[in-house]
Amino acid sequence: MKFLFWQAFAAAVAGGFISLDRTAAFQIMISRPIVAGPLIGLVCGSLAAGIVIGSLLELLWIGDLPVGGHVPPHETAAAVIAAAVAANAKGIIPEKELFGFCILMTIPFAVLCQKADQGVRMFNKYYYHRAYAEIEKGTASGVGIFNLMAVLTLLIVNIAVFFFFITIGMMGVSRIYYIIPQEIRFAFATLFAVIPVIGIASAFNTAHSNKLAKTALFAVFILFIGLLAWHR
Numbered sequence: 001m002k003f004l005f006w007q008a009f010a011a012a013v014a015g016g017f018i019s020l021d022r023t024a025a026f027q028i029m030i031s032r033p034i035v036a037g038p039l040i041g042l043v044c045g046s047l048a049a050g051i052v053i054g055s056l057l058e059l060l061w062i063g064d065l066p067v068g069g070h071v072p073p074h075e076t077a078a079a080v081i082a083a084a085v086a087a088n089a090k091g092i093i094p095e096k097e098l099f100g101f102c103i104l105m106t107i108p109f110a111v112l113c114q115k116a117d118q119g120v121r122m123f124n125k126y127y128y129h130r131a132y133a134e135i136e137k138g139t140a141s142g143v144g145i146f147n148l149m150a151v152l153t154l155l156i157v158n159i160a161v162f163f164f165f166i167t168i169g170m171m172g173v174s175r176i177y178y179i180i181p182q183e184i185r186f187a188f189a190t191l192f193a194v195i196p197v198i199g200i201a202s203a204f205n206t207a208h209s210n211k212l213a214k215t216a217l218f219a220v221f222i223l224f225i226g227l228l229a230w231h232r
Contacts, residue, residue: 004170007044007088012163014043015080019158022076024151033079034058040080044087052099053083056192059199074113080162082106085169092174100188101177102169103195109165116161117154124150 018039021031029035033054041050061075082102089098131146177185 008166008170011040011043011084011166012159015162016155016159019076024154031076033075036076036079037083040083041087044084046087046090049086049090050083053086054079056195073110077113078106078110081109081165084166085173088170089173093177096189096192097185100192120154120157
């Protein structure tokens with residue numbers, strides 16, 4: 001149990017820093033699920049689980065970016081939480097069912113983290129007004145400090161929220177899974193197979209005006225079907 005909490009804390013801290021890349025700092029795209037998932041997988045001891053989770057969630061949210069005032073469901077949070085939980089439960093639950101279950105479980109968490117993100121943005125108006133007051137006084141020395149405080153506020157909130165949801169997921173996923181009827185467990189495996197198709201459709205719709213992107217996505221879809229047939 002103690003190891004679980006430390007693992008959850010390590011994943012939450014790493015996820016907190018990664019999530020800053022979304023809008024607050026860095027801006028080098030490490031917050032995208034396809035990067036965040038593997039990074040959290042490494043932290044939690046299963047790179048493979050992180051790659052699978054990150055790739056699937058990237059497809060689902062590839063066309064929904066936090067640009068300007070638009071705050072979409074927190075795709076980074078979904079990748080961080082799902083990858084951490086999947087890495088922790090890997091070997092306990094069959095992989096396809098585990099991945100499908102984790103992705104389904106973290107979608108509500110992504111929405112809740114979206115609300116937390118909106119709350120932090122509202123709170124950070126306080127720092128904006130403080131910085132503006134400094135400028136009106138003719139001094140700009142406090143502007144950098146208030147900007148830093150806004151980033152630190154977002155970091156602390158993200159770490160706390162991620163730790164809470166990761167801990168719940170790690171403690172609950174194996175317990176809940178084994179009390180679920182077999183038919184529903186099979187549905188999780190089916191969901192794992194369906195998500196790439198849904199994700200590719202979403203990406204295809206996003207790239208509707210780009211013929212090269214359409215061709216590439218169609219090729220990826222054919223490759224996925226071929227790999228699925230070969231695996232069977």
